[in-house]
Amino acid sequence: MNGMRSNPSGRYRPICPMCGRRLEANRDALTIVFMGQEYRFCSQQCQEHFARMPERHIVQLAHEPSGCLGYPCPYDGLPR
Secondary structure, eight states, X not given: OOOEEEOTTSOEEEBOTTTOOBOOTTSOOEEEEETTEEEEESXXXXXXXXXXXXXXXXXXXXXXXXXXXXXXXXXTTSOO
């Protein structure tokens, strides 16, 4: 699974690797499976951006401790 972030309950929730928005673990999400790894996204825009250059984004993610690349979220202004 892609990046995870702890919440106050101590449980981990997946995050969108492009913008860092927390994803609900029990809800359907847009996904891409690349080289056997599943990546989940908060929006079609984040999914499409990742899909254009997955190799580049995976290398960047490997060096990003936050688990996300910090791209602008299409849902900015909504709670993360």
